[in-house]
Amino acid sequence: MTHESEPTLAAPLVDLRGKRGLIVGIANDQSIAAGCAEVFAQAGARLAATFLNAKAEPYVRAVTDRLQCEIVLPCDVRETGQLEAVFDAVKAQWGGLDFLLHSIAFAPREDLHSRVTDCSMDGFDIAMNISCHSFIRMAHLAEPLMPDGGCLLAVTFYGSERVVEHYNLMGPVKAALESSMRYIAAELGPKGIRAHAISPGPIKTRAASGIEHFDELLAEAASRAPEHHLVEIADVGNLAAFLVSDAARRITGTIIPVDGGEHLAA
Numbered sequence: 001m002t003h004e005s006e007p008t009l010a011a012p013l014v015d016l017r018g019k020r021g022l023i024v025g026i027a028n029d030q031s032i033a034a035g036c037a038e039v040f041a042q043a044g045a046r047l048a049a050t051f052l053n054a055k056a057e058p059y060v061r062a063v064t065d066r067l068q069c070e071i072v073l074p075c076d077v078r079e080t081g082q083l084e085a086v087f088d089a090v091k092a093q094w095g096g097l098d099f100l101l102h103s104i105a106f107a108p109r110e111d112l113h114s115r116v117t118d119c120s121m122d123g124f125d126i127a128m129n130i131s132c133h134s135f136i137r138m139a140h141l142a143e144p145l146m147p148d149g150g151c152l153l154a155v156t157f158y159g160s161e162r163v164v165e166h167y168n169l170m171g172p173v174k175a176a177l178e179s180s181m182r183y184i185a186a187e188l189g190p191k192g193i194r195a196h197a198i199s200p201g202p203i204k205t206r207a208a209s210g211i212e213h214f215d216e217l218l219a220e221a222a223s224r225a226p227e228h229h230l231v232e233i234a235d236v237g238n239l240a241a242f243l244v245s246d247a248a249r250r251i252t253g254t255i256i257p258v259d260g261g262e263h264l265a266a
Contacts, residue, residue: 024104071093101240
């Protein structure tokens with residue numbers, strides 16, 4: 001299994017030169033968003049990125065400085081005005097946007113570790129706000145910055161469509177995210193704005209560490225997948241780069257697994 005090793009970064013298969021992309025969700029160099037940003041940059045995209053708060057900033061800067069991100073700003077979607085300030089900065093510096101990646105999710109620990117039946121109203125609201133409604137807000141803010149079309153990406157997980165032990169509250173939340181993506185794809189399609197949800201197999205990231213018994217989930221995923229390998233963040237990045245490229249201009253509204261074929265197993 002490869003989840004403890006350094007990520008393997010494959011050469012990008014598409015050309016993103018001239019495209020401007022916003023990455024929301026880099027936590028450190030092992031996060032899914034970082035893997036996507038790496039491939040976007042290799043393919044020639046100009047990048048903007050966000051960090052959650054001052055504590056997270058050094059870990060994010062280690063990625064964004066290396067990738068020469070042109071805009072790096074704080075963004076806690078719970079804080080009034082921070083998300084809007086990011087899009088204002090993109091508009092002021094670039095005048096427009098070609099793609100964005102939403103790769104943030106959160107649920108309070110006590111609600112994440114309890115049964116869905118027992119989750120609190122506040123915990124459900126927080127999880128839905130950060131993990132799902134923020135994607136809707138980003139689509140709303142991105143729309144006027146994409147007069148010539150663009151692409152919106154979210155990150156999901158197969159716990160949205162079938163019960164995964166210990167995934168709990170995030171299952172219904174990711175299901176809502178996927179449904180929101182479909183409606184956004186339909187509503188913004190006439191403007192040439194596409195939307196997708198990428199569904200990676202389990203990857204050992206900081207965010208995933210909050211799920212109970214996650215190491216067991218990793219081992220099970222590797223054993224179930226036909227290839228018997230876990231995916232890496234670069235695998236997700238290569239798919240993301242294709243989806244935001246002109247090569248995918250007639251593809252929208254999809255949920256695409258990147259899991260070594262694990263989704264095939266009953």
